[in-house]
Amino acid sequence: LKEKRRRLEVASYVEGVLAGDRVILSRAITLIESHLDSDQELAAQVLDQVLAHSGKALRIGVTGVPGVGKSTFIEQFGKMILEAGHKLAVLAIDPSSPKTKGSILGDKTRMDVLSADKRAFIRPSPAGSALGGVGAKTREAMLLCEAAGFDVILIETVGVGQSETMVKGMVDFFLLLMLAGAGDELQGIKKGIIEMSDALVINKADGKNMDAAKKAQREYANALHLFPPNASGWTPQVSTCSALHNKGLSSIWEMILSFQRQMKANGFFEENRSQQRVTWLHENIRYLLEKQFYANPKVQDQMEQILPEVKSGRAPSISMARKLLESYFHEIKD
Amino acid sequence: LKEKRRRLEVASYVEGVLAGDRVILSRAITLIESHLDSDQELAAQVLDQVLAHSGKALRIGVTGVPGVGKSTFIEQFGKMILEAGHKLAVLAIDPSSPKTKGSILGDKTRMDVLSADKRAFIRPSPAGSALGGVGAKTREAMLLCEAAGFDVILIETVGVGQSETMVKGMVDFFLLLMLAGAGDELQGIKKGIIEMSDALVINKADGKNMDAAKKAQREYANALHLFPPNASGWTPQVSTCSALHNKGLSSIWEMILSFQRQMKANGFFEENRSQQRVTWLHENIRYLLEKQFYANPKVQDQMEQILPEVKSGRAPSISMARKLLESYFHEIKD
Numbered sequence: 001l002k003e004k005r006r007r008l009e010v011a012s013y014v015e016g017v018l019a020g021d022r023v024i025l026s027r028a029i030t031l032i033e034s035h036l037d038s039d040q041e042l043a044a045q046v047l048d049q050v051l052a053h054s055g056k057a058l059r060i061g062v063t064g065v066p067g068v069g070k071s072t073f074i075e076q077f078g079k080m081i082l083e084a085g086h087k088l089a090v091l092a093i094d095p096s097s098p099k100t101k102g103s104i105l106g107d108k109t110r111m112d113v114l115s116a117d118k119r120a121f122i123r124p125s126p127a128g129s130a131l132g133g134v135g136a137k138t139r140e141a142m143l144l145c146e147a148a149g150f151d152v153i154l155i156e157t158v159g160v161g162q163s164e165t166m167v168k169g170m171v172d173f174f175l176l177l178m179l180a181g182a183g184d185e186l187q188g189i190k191k192g193i194i195e196m197s198d199a200l201v202i203n204k205a206d207g208k209n210m211d212a213a214k215k216a217q218r219e220y221a222n223a224l225h226l227f228p229p230n231a232s233g234w235t236p237q238v239s240t241c242s243a244l245h246n247k248g249l250s251s252i253w254e255m256i257l258s259f260q261r262q263m264k265a266n267g268f269f270e271e272n273r274s275q276q277r278v279t280w281l282h283e284n285i286r287y288l289l290e291k292q293f294y295a296n297p298k299v300q301d302q303m304e305q306i307l308p309e310v311k312s313g314r315a316p317s318i319s320m321a322r323k324l325l326e327s328y329f330h331e332i333k334d
Numbered sequence: 335l336k337e338k339r340r341r342l343e344v345a346s347y348v349e350g351v352l353a354g355d356r357v358i359l360s361r362a363i364t365l366i367e368s369h370l371d372s373d374q375e376l377a378a379q380v381l382d383q384v385l386a387h388s389g390k391a392l393r394i395g396v397t398g399v400p401g402v403g404k405s406t407f408i409e410q411f412g413k414m415i416l417e418a419g420h421k422l423a424v425l426a427i428d429p430s431s432p433k434t435k436g437s438i439l440g441d442k443t444r445m446d447v448l449s450a451d452k453r454a455f456i457r458p459s460p461a462g463s464a465l466g467g468v469g470a471k472t473r474e475a476m477l478l479c480e481a482a483g484f485d486v487i488l489i490e491t492v493g494v495g496q497s498e499t500m501v502k503g504m505v506d507f508f509l510l511l512m513l514a515g516a517g518d519e520l521q522g523i524k525k526g527i528i529e530m531s532d533a534l535v536i537n538k539a540d541g542k543n544m545d546a547a548k549k550a551q552r553e554y555a556n557a558l559h560l561f562p563p564n565a566s567g568w569t570p571q572v573s574t575c576s577a578l579h580n581k582g583l584s585s586i587w588e589m590i591l592s593f594q595r596q597m598k599a600n601g602f603f604e605e606n607r608s609q610q611r612v613t614w615l616h617e618n619i620r621y622l623l624e625k626q627f628y629a630n631p632k633v634q635d636q637m638e639q640i641l642p643e644v645k646s647g648r649a650p651s652i653s654m655a656r657k658l659l660e661s662y663f664h665e666i667k668d
Binding site: 044045047048051052054055136140143192195219220222223226273274277278280281283284285286287288289290292293306307310311312313314315316317318319320321322324325329332333 | 378379381382385386388389470474477526529553554556557560607608611612614615617618619620621622623624626627640641644645646647648649650651652653654655656658659663666667
């Protein structure tokens, strides 16, 4: 349906990215996101060559349910980061299906200031069953942005549970935006997301909301206090802010920098990154193994018959798994 | 080192298990736990044939850090379940390495009453990298126990985080035992475990501990209240008990039965089990795929060179994964 886009040579991508050329960076990310085998070959070569120049950014995950003011937060927080002398890349993960996309586009157009600033780079990033495993593309886009000289990366997710674990696995700091008044607004937030956060930030702490925000801050601080500290030794912080009125953002930035200092001092920063890299190797292996397996026509035929049997409890999963594997390996050996 | 145990015919295992023969049940579980390929073949056949008779038990996960009084709780709670007319199987998962086993043996000998009762069946179950994936053996042992007529299954874990997710994925109800006085005693409990629990039970609520236990109950109830309900619509309950003095156990049992009634009425009970079965099929597939991959000598050789490169960030995980997969499939096709 769509004419295949012209690709550049590997060297052109590499040089363009390393020179901080935003157009080439965009095209390199598009290449990475491509489902074509030939593009994937090319993308792997590009990544290989820019990798040595990546890894230097501070990587921050930001999540929160729709309505929490995420775009405004990122717009204002991002502006402040730029003013502090950084180059900022924002990767926005949209877990919604391609059919219902809209939230990201909406968010993007609302980030007027960042979108217009040459020191910032904003890009939606596919989630779901992206090639290379969930989130692989976002992670690789992040590496490209770093190679292009962006030294703060914000990875934004919608906060309804699909992509947060993945983002947690690729960032240094994970920030959850919330609203005061609990109840309805929180229903969309999965418990696990609260638990994996390094900071809970209660947004819209302004005007009539101020008291409720302060109360929520105390309650969450008490609740989090009951639970043990993270593996890093860091106790999750609870803050309030008003992104709209640009209040409380600099102390959040200070907190993140303080986190970074502490984690670098106690070795957890690099330890966490090494761990993330090894995890990604195994995830990539798993993804590729499963991709080939589930794409096999013989497996697909058998699976169609087997799944209802397993679901109802009539057939045990282990012997069905063995059966599927046997015909798979029999098939590929031929 | 050890003489290979004599195996029975498939039919003998099946008949023995279905007749509720505890000796045969034990031997069938041993068969399932075996690492020998021939035993695994046999075990799959046994499972196939008893499966239709499994699934009827109420499956309860019980966890808590060492010192929380888990053995005493299970002993007293189990006794009460037997007195209510049920047959009870207790599967205790020991995440410790084979070298340091001891806690389970200790626990087992302390369950004097249950161990001596013909209506109860107590069995340690291996965790860790058991064949078929983490926990696969426990799940299959559970199916065997059900086929043998046990209609309540308690799956016990140590509560330090390794095996809880797995147990959560095989039970209907997940109970976390805690102690009052928070602080030190809680440090061993991972946050995620609290979050996946259907009930928090504060044990040792007796004598001088009574006030602290009631206070902890209120605090946890408040903390949990801040978070949204589970997918099932069930709000986790916080109770107190004194297993030692046999106080509060019957209301915990009532709560679990009430949970079961509600979940059966709203369809979540069967929905959850179907989901668990499908998950296990994919887990089994993944396990078998990865097992074959990582056992490949060519892969092992390459991995040794690649891992330090990935860990340090010098080599990108995706292209290293592709490289490993290529030589793997090249190898097995020959």
